[in-house]
Amino acid sequence: MVHALPPAPVAPAVRDAATLSVAPMMDWTDRHCRIFHRLMSRRALLYTEMVTAPAIVHGDRRRLLDFDPAEQPVALQLGGSDPAELEAATRIASGWGYAEINLNVGCPSDRVQSGCFGAVLMKTPRLVAECVGRMIAASPVEVTVKCRIGVDDQIPEDVLPAFLETLRGAGVRRVAIHARKAWLQGLSPRENRDIPPLDYPLVHRMKQAFPDLHLSVNGGIPSLDAVRGHLRVLDGAMVGRAAYHQPWNILGGADRLWGDAPPFDRPDQVAQAMRPAIVAHLAAGGRLHQITRHMLGLFHGMPGARDWKRTLSEGAPKGGIEVYDAALHQVTRIAA
Missing domain, CATH: 3.20.20.70 (Aldolase class I)
Incomplete structure (x- = not known):
């Protein structure tokens, strides 16, 4: 019992x-x-x-x-x-x-x-x-x-x-x-x-x-x-x-x-806000892919989503912050 x-x-x-x-x-x-x-x-x-x-x-x-x-x-x-x-x-x-x-x-x-x-x-x-x-x-x-x-x-x-x-x-x-x-x-x-x-x-x-x-x-x-x-x-x-x-x-x-307002209005703002954490992780010896693998679906269903995902999937395993910046630039350019 x-x-x-x-x-x-x-x-x-x-x-x-x-x-x-x-x-x-x-x-x-x-x-x-x-x-x-x-x-x-x-x-x-x-x-x-x-x-x-x-x-x-x-x-x-x-x-x-x-x-x-x-x-x-x-x-x-x-x-x-x-x-x-x-x-x-x-x-x-x-x-x-x-x-x-x-x-x-x-x-x-x-x-x-x-x-x-x-x-x-x-x-x-x-x-x-x-x-x-x-x-x-x-x-x-x-x-x-x-x-x-x-x-x-x-x-x-x-x-x-x-x-x-x-x-x-x-x-x-x-x-x-x-x-x-x-x-x-x-x-x-x-x-x-x-x-x-x-x-x-x-x-x-x-x-x-x-x-x-x-x-x-x-x-x-x-x-x-x-x-x-x-x-x-x-x-x-x-x-x-x-x-x-x-x-x-x-x-x-x-x-x-x-009943609260969301912290951000757009997903690209989230991606930009995530950048300092990525820079700190890279500076500590981490790899870009360890973070960006979780972010591949951020723009799901939106213009540029495929390019964002492809750029990070192909470049992040061996790349640095420049890969992330390129992916973000690409998706924001397409969405503009």
Whole structure:
């Protein structure tokens, strides 16, 4: 039996930011990506890539956990299934000042499964409850969970409400739900993001069943209009690939969700504002491509987008700031 625990500490400002969040995405939402996204939205909640608890406990903590305060509010996503190790990682990470600590119960990759964490944990809700209970005890900020609606042959209509009930009993008060099942065998991570059908109505019904929980929906959300539709029912929407591949279309006007004016009127202004961070990164020995790979979709659907993407894709791996300036000059000339 899972005994009800006191809920994790709640910061109203972070909950408010979770109205719109950018999903944690491996190899994508690194610190460069987050700085770029933060330029477009002062309000949205950003997430790190998943970091495993063993890596934090035994590895290079500064490399794994350091971030720029300008990224805030930013949440750390942890991967793991050992309660003691997750508690230790949470305690360590708490010293970095993240706005939230999130447990990954949604990733279906073979590599993650082999470590017995991610979506496979939906099969062991009692273990998840123990993990988050220990994390909550170690964290000064809210501990949240990102999950699926079920895995393999589970029946989501039965599994998801029971899973949420277990999380609530463990003290969790905020959950992001990817509205697809995960098939742990037979589908790749990429296929698991597209092939299992989306069930938004089920996630919407969970808000009716659990009005005290802050629930966000994730999966296949293509636009800010779609975000607004979900927000009529739910507390938040978490956007993944659309925010990465079409960042201006999602984040450029995102702050209007809070009644705020966007920081910039045009994507070329964002590109110009990103230039000092790029110059500093190059001066520190970094490569242009490490930043610009996250920016290829900035002008998606606009005149000059193809030239911007081609110039950076071809020139950034070995080039310097002159490549970036040429790409920006090209796209602004075409758009003029």
